[in-house]
Amino acid sequence: SVISLFSTMDGGATWTAVAGNLEQNANGSGNGPSTRWMEILPVGEGTMYLVGTSTGLYSTAYLDGNSTVWVQEGASNIGNVVVEMLDSRESDGLVVAATHGVGVYSANITTLPGVAVTPQLLLPANGKGGITNSVKLEWSSVPGNLYTIEIATDSDFKNTISQAKGISAMSYTVSNLQQGLKTFYWRVRATNEGGPGSYSQTWSFTTAVAAPMLITPKDQLETERNPLLRWETSEGATSYRVQVSRSLGFTNNIIDVSGITAQEFRASELDANTNYHWRVSAANADGEGLFSPRTSFKTTNVTSVWKNENSAIEFLKNYPNPFKNSSTIRFKTSVSGSVSLTVYDVAGRRIATLLEGFKDSGEHTVSFKSDGIPSGKYFVTLSEKGSLKTIPVEIVR
Numbered sequence: 380s381v382i383s384l385f386s387t388m389d390g391g392a393t394w395t396a397v398a399g400n401l402e403q404n405a406n407g408s409g410n411g412p413s414t415r416w417m418e419i420l421p422v423g424e425g426t427m428y429l430v431g432t433s434t435g436l437y438s439t440a441y442l443d444g445n446s447t448v449w450v451q452e453g454a455s456n457i458g459n460v461v462v463e464m465l466d467s468r469e470s471d472g473l474v475v476a477a478t479h480g481v482g483v484y485s486a487n488i489t490t491l492p493g494v495a496v497t498p499q500l501l502l503p504a505n506g507k508g509g510i511t512n513s514v515k516l517e518w519s520s521v522p523g524n525l526y527t528i529e530i531a532t533d534s535d536f537k538n539t540i541s542q543a544k545g546i547s548a549m550s551y552t553v554s555n556l557q558q559g560l561k562t563f564y565w566r567v568r569a570t571n572e573g574g575p576g577s578y579s580q581t582w583s584f585t586t587a588v589a590a591p592m593l594i595t596p597k598d599q600l601e602t603e604r605n606p607l608l609r610w611e612t613s614e615g616a617t618s619y620r621v622q623v624s625r626s627l628g629f630t631n632n633i634i635d636v637s638g639i640t641a642q643e644f645r646a647s648e649l650d651a652n653t654n655y656h657w658r659v660s661a662a663n664a665d666g667e668g669l670f671s672p673r674t675s676f677k678t679t680n681v682t683s684v685w686k687n688e689n690s691a692i693e694f695l696k697n698y699p700n701p702f703k704n705s706s707t708i709r710f711k712t713s714v715s716g717s718v719s720l721t722v723y724d725v726a727g728r729r730i731a732t733l734l735e736g737f738k739d740s741g742e743h744t745v746s747f748k749s750d751g752i753p754s755g756k757y758f759v760t761l762s763e764k765g766s767l768k769t770i771p772v773e774i775v776r
Contacts (some may be wrong), residue, residue, distance in 0.1 A: 382407035383414045384430065386442050399447030400525065400547070401430075401437065403494060418465040422472060425491045431462030436476050440491045441574035446525050446545035450492075450572045454474075457484055472767055492573035495524050498549075500567065505582040509665030513554040514524045514584060516565055521576075524569040534564050534581055558668055559589035560615050587668035588616045588661040591642070595717060595735065596676040603737045604678045607717055608659075609643045610671070616661035623649075627673070638663070649678050679737060692718070694762045694770050695742065701773035706747045708733070710761050710768075715739045718763045722747070722772075724746050730757060749774045 383401055385394040403409025412432035420427045422440075428629040429438045430449070436457055437449040453476070461479035472488040499519040516528065528551050530541040540563070541553055556563065562585045568578045596602045608621060621644045623634035633655070634646060649655060658673045695709040700722070712718060720734035729754060733745050747759065754776045761768045 380408040383411060390457055395444055397442045397444060397447045399445060399449055401449050405445050415461065415463050416465045418467045418474065418642065419679060420467040420472065420474065420488060421469050422488055422491050427488055427491065429465055431465050431476060433461050434459045436462045439572040441571060441572065446570060448525050448571050453484060494574040495569035495571040495576035496521055496578045498567050498569050498579050500579050500582045503584050508585040509587045510556060510584050511587055511669055512556050512558065513552060514556065515552045517550045517551055518567045518579065521569040524571045527566065528567045530563055530565045532563060556586050558586045561586045586611050587666060588663050589673035590669050591619065591657060591659050592659055593671055593674050597735060598674045600716060601736060602639065602676045602681055603715065604649045605646055606647050606676065607643055608657055609634065610659050612642055612765055614660035615663050617663045620660045620662065620667065621657065623655055625653065625655060627656060651678055653678050692761050692768055694761060694768055697770060697772060701775045703775055704749055706772060708745045708747055708759060711742045712738055712740050712763055716763055720745055721760045723758045723760060
């Protein structure tokens, strides 16, 4: 459980672990070989590093920290025996390796190994869309190499979101990708005992349409047995999918409907006095995105009457107006259903929600308290299943 090899380029002031693939694990644990002897041989304008280990002789011409690639020398003659000692001569590149029990071997090293060849990207296909929060990136094998992968939000890789070095597999999974038609770019290069090769071509993929924001019914709101489920538009979406379930995990769904083109869905007769959970996903030609966070509601005993056409709503009176502390707002609905009463300022910002829930048909009153709201002109909007009415009000101090 100790890293086997370190290098220094400043006379020992700092050290870098360079055992690379001689270790089973990056922290030195596992079944990597023990190292017995190290030899550094200048070759031309570069350097050959050789190490005798308990499983043979290894070399590299490129130290790259934990991503250093060591290759076995003399696999067919020295084999996997213990190499106890090395010596070298710079004048002709002679290297001599003394083994434990099978003799002494020599060779002349006069050239350095070439850099790695460039891998080819495989999956997902270039330009692939509809990617959800994780994706497995795959490329072709370049034998005896470790890989570096870069993922960025721009094709120049100035805004890199992930970089991983020393990958031994021919794949890499990136998770927690931002949804909403975001495009990402990726490339890979291989490194061998001669050094890193060129980066591959750059490919891209695009995430799925984002999950819509749910509007009504709100979390824990009591509602009718055939509630109107409403959500906001998701950019790029061509349809939506609605799920309603009694379980938090959305198993054995009561409703699971796809291909909805509007931003609302009327649930069929649900059981009375029952807690339900609902969520929505968006889709386009590339596929379905992730579901929105769930929200919950409880049905009442009442089953409302509803029709395809908009129901009538009507403000009756609000008094006093202008007002200082409180004003009573009266309104009328012709059928039972979900009703909202919302206050906006003159800039269109929502200031308060006075009512949001199920109401039987008939006349109703709601108190508008001005606590914490500055003086000025405001608008109160009454909404019920597509019908919308607005009245002005004024707060004076």
